Amino acid sequence: xxxxxxxxxxxxxxxxxxxxxxIDQNGLKVSPKAIAAALDNNPASVIDMIKKLQExxxxxxxxxxxxxxxxxxxxxxxxxxxxxxxxxVFLVEKLGYxxxxxxxxxxxxEHIQDDRLAAKLDAFLGNPSFDPHGDPIPAENGKMPVYxxxxxxxxxxxxxxxxxxxxxxxxxxxKYLKQLQLGLGSSxxxxxxxxxDQSMIISINSGPAQTVSSKMTSNIxxxxx
Amino acid sequence: xxxxxxxxxxxxxxxxxxxxxxIDQNGLKVSPKAIAAALDNNPASVIDMIKKLQExxxxxxxxxxxxxxxxxxxxxxxxxxxxxxxxxVFLVEKLGYxxxxxxxxxxxxEHIQDDRLAAKLDAFLGNPSFDPHGDPIPAENGKMPVYxxxxxxxxxxxxxxxxxxxxxxxxxxxKYLKQLQLGLGSSxxxxxxxxxDQSMIISINSGPAQTVSSKMTSNIxxxxx
DNA sequence: TTTATTAATTAGGTTAATCTAATTATATAT
DNA sequence: ATATATAATTAGATTAACCTAATTAATAAA
Numbered sequence: 001x002x003x004x005x006x007x008x009x010x011x012x013x014x015x016x017x018x019x020x021x022x023i024d025q026n027g028l029k030v031s032p033k034a035i036a037a038a039l040d041n042n043p044a045s046v047i048d049m050i051k052k053l054q055e056x057x058x059x060x061x062x063x064x065x066x067x068x069x070x071x072x073x074x075x076x077x078x079x080x081x082x083x084x085x086x087x088x089v090f091l092v093e094k095l096g097y098x099x100x101x102x103x104x105x106x107x108x109x110e111h112i113q114d115d116r117l118a119a120k121l122d123a124f125l126g127n128p129s130f131d132p133h134g135d136p137i138p139a140e141n142g143k144m145p146v147y148x149x150x151x152x153x154x155x156x157x158x159x160x161x162x163x164x165x166x167x168x169x170x171x172x173x174x175k176y177l178k179q180l181q182l183g184l185g186s187s188x189x190x191x192x193x194x195x196x197d198q199s200m201i202i203s204i205n206s207g208p209a210q211t212v213s214s215k216m217t218s219n220i221x222x223x224x225x
Numbered sequence: 226x227x228x229x230x231x232x233x234x235x236x237x238x239x240x241x242x243x244x245x246x247x248i249d250q251n252g253l254k255v256s257p258k259a260i261a262a263a264l265d266n267n268p269a270s271v272i273d274m275i276k277k278l279q280e281x282x283x284x285x286x287x288x289x290x291x292x293x294x295x296x297x298x299x300x301x302x303x304x305x306x307x308x309x310x311x312x313x314v315f316l317v318e319k320l321g322y323x324x325x326x327x328x329x330x331x332x333x334x335e336h337i338q339d340d341r342l343a344a345k346l347d348a349f350l351g352n353p354s355f356d357p358h359g360d361p362i363p364a365e366n367g368k369m370p371v372y373x374x375x376x377x378x379x380x381x382x383x384x385x386x387x388x389x390x391x392x393x394x395x396x397x398x399x400k401y402l403k404q405l406q407l408g409l410g411s412s413x414x415x416x417x418x419x420x421x422d423q424s425m426i427i428s429i430n431s432g433p434a435q436t437v438s439s440k441m442t443s444n445i446x447x448x449x450x
Numbered sequence: 451t452t453t454a455t456t457a458a459t460t461a462g463g464t465t466a467a468t469c470t471a472a473t474t475a476t477a478t479a480t
Numbered sequence: 481a482t483a484t485a486t487a488a489t490t491a492g493a494t495t496a497a498c499c500t501a502a503t504t505a506a507t508a509a510a
Contacts, residue, residue, distance in 0.1 A: 012497065033457060045498050047459060052496090063458070063505085095345040105339045112333045120320040237467065258487060270468050272489060277466090288475085288488070451510100458505070468494080475488070480481100 006072075007056065011111050014080050015039060016049050017058060018110075020067050021077035030066040078142040079118070084110035085131035085138075086121050092132040093125065102132065130224070150224050152188060153198065153217035160189045161222030173219065180204060180212075188222065231297075232281065236336050239305050240264060241274050242283060243335075245292050246302035255291040303363040304343070309335035310356035310363075311346050317357040318350065324357040324408075325399030358399075359390025359409050359446065375449050377413060378423065378442035385414045386447030393444040401441070405429060413447065 009017070019038040023030045032046040039046075050067060053059045058073035069077060087109040091102040119140060122128075129145040130136055136144045155161055163186045177183070182204050191209055192201040198214035234242070244263040248255045257271040264271070275292060278284045283298035294302055312334040316327040344365065347353075354370040355361055361370045380386055388411045391402065402408065407429050416434055417426040423439035 010496075031457075032459085041497090042499060043458070044460085044500080048497075095342075095349055097341075097345070105337065105342065108337045108339075109334075112330065114330045114333075116322075117320075117330065120322070124320055235466080256487075257489085266467090267469060268488070269470080269490080273467075454507100454509070456505100456507075458503100460503070461501090462499100463501105464499070465497090467496095470493080471491090473488100473490070476486080478483100478485075480483080 008113070009076060012049070013053065013056075013058075014076070014111055016046075016053060017069065017073055017077040018080050018084075020059060020069055021074065021081065024069070030068070035067070075142055078138040080110050082138040082140075083112070083118050083121075085135060086118060086125060086128070088131045089125050089128045089137075090121065150222045151218055152190075152200070152202075152220035152222055153214060155188075155190050155222065157190050157193050160187060161224055162187050163220060164223045165221045167219045167221060173216075176216070180210065181207070182220075188220075233338070234301060237274070238278065238281075238283075239301070239336055241271075241278060242294065242298055242302040243305050243309075245284060245294055246299065246306065249294070255293070260292070300367055303367040305335050307363040307365075308337070308343050308346075310360055311343060311350060311353070313356045313358070314350050314353045314362075315346065323403075325396055325403060327357065328394055328396065355390065357409070358394045359388070360394070361390075375447045376443055377415075377425070377427075377445040377447055378439055380413075380415050380447065380449075382415050382418050384449075385412060386449050387412050388445060389448040390446045391444055392446060398444065405435065405437075406432070407445075413445075 016035065016039070019035055020030050023034050023038060028034060032043040032050065035046045035050075036043045050059070050061050053067075053073070054061055057070055058076065059067045059069055061067045084106045087106040088102045091097045091105055097105075122140075128137060129149075138144050149164075150161060152161070163182065163184055165184070182188075187205050189203045189206075190200055191203055194200070198217075199211055200214075200217050201209050201211050203209055241260065241264070244260055245255050248259050248263060253259055257268040257275065260271045260275075261268045275284065275286050278292075278298070279286055282295055283301065284292045284294055286292045309331045312331045313324075313327045316322045316330055317324055322330075347365075353362060363369050374389075375386060377386070388407065388409055390409070391398070407413075411430055414428045414431070415425055416428055419425070423442075424436055425439075425442050426434050426436050428434055
């Protein structure tokens with residue numbers, strides 16, 4: 001059997017790959033303890049599975065650096081996350097569940113095995129880019145959609161978002177952002193919006209209220225939620 | 226814990242209940258051997274599970290009479306079959322699969338656990354009575370809709386019927402039907418019946434005469450007229 | 451740097467669901 | 481009725497995924 005053959009993964013292996021991906025995305029070290037916490041099981045069990053996933057070339061592992069997904073491990077993890085999020089869209093949009101009720105069902109549905117299922121579901125749902133929680137749905141090739149796609153100027157009063165990108169990259173603008181202590185990843189809450197000139201009163205990273213112009217708000221792209 | 230408490234069943238237990246139901250429906254004795262054949266496993270494994278299902282009061286078992294579902298065992302079996310058939314409708318009607326491609330996927334989907342899922346899926350699909358193979362979908366209370374129940378093999382020469390369902394939903398059989406251009410709703414006329422092997426000469430949708438075996442005709446159920 | 455704490459790992463078990471091989475029971479055929 | 485074939489059952493292993501308890505390694509504190 002070839003090393004790059006896509007081997008069928010067990011339900012449990014898939015859950016480990018997903019957990020490893022998420023822990024890594026959070027910028028944490030992927031330790032046996034962290035994985036055990038994520039999967040609500042025992043570090044000793046995790047060690048067993050780490051060995052198995054290493055043999056299958058899905059992860060590498062080093063006591064000090066923790067676990068890292070290989071290219072094929074990452075592809076698998078993204079495939080599962082893709083399916084999870086597509087099913088969440090289905091459950092909310094088509095079956096009428098609330099967004100806070102679908103996680104456990106999607107945890108089961110994500111493991112359904114069929115070569116064409118994700119693509120067909122994706123098409124049926126109209127190729128959504130985000131799940132009901134605002135999390136991006138990886139494409140078939142594993143690419144994540146560009147997430148920042150809501151202008152701050154379009155955000156309603158009382159809503160929040162995280163800065164994903166800026167449309168104006170001129171020096172004066174970026175200097176202004178620096179002065180506001182606003183960078184990629186900053187959380188913004190809209191406290192108020194003034195009708196007469198569309199300027200906003202916002203809080204950056206839960207800091208003090210600040211007034212910003214419509215020119216500013218139309219150049220900030222946010223990750224919703 | 227009360228005896229009539231609905232206990233969560235494992236994936237495997239659900240498959241046994243379903244197999245027992247189907248074997249019984251076919252009028253056969255539900256023996257360890259028959260169950261093993263249906264599940265493609267070993268009679269010794271079946272004996273173990275028979276004991277377990279007996280303890281859980283889902284079946285009764287007698288060496289001579291075979292296994293019988295108890296009321297709660299039958300309710301469970303019908304619930305799984307209901308989910309299986311609802312998912313088949315979803316896969317064909319909504320995702321665009323062909324009817325001969327959905328069995329294996331529905332085998333997985335039928336085990337998804339959520340109290341409200343079947344009802345929501347049922348409503349979303351418009352409360353269908355039959356799955357894409359023409360098999361009746363049990364209602365929430367376990368009641369089966371009345372359906373086509375005359376076998377093609379029992380039809381007299383010169384009579385006609387419309388295909389209402391097929392009793393064998395295996396991929397090879399469905400592929401054969403596809404090749405014959407025979408689907409649900411197809412009209413069939415019996416042109417002749419050969420005494421020596423019970424094979425028939427039929428016309429599908431007023432098409433050319435074709436010879437089909439008794440094995441084929443005993444697996445086609447017709448709505449008379 | 452030695453101690454205390456926490457994390458990683460090993461060793462040995464458990465459970466569910468399977469298996470093979472051997473045995474016992476039932477059914478069939480002469 | 482006895483031999484033969486087939487089915488049911490028992491006994492004992494195996495595998496995947498988990499566990500607890502003991503040990504070793506690494507990190508943090510005194």
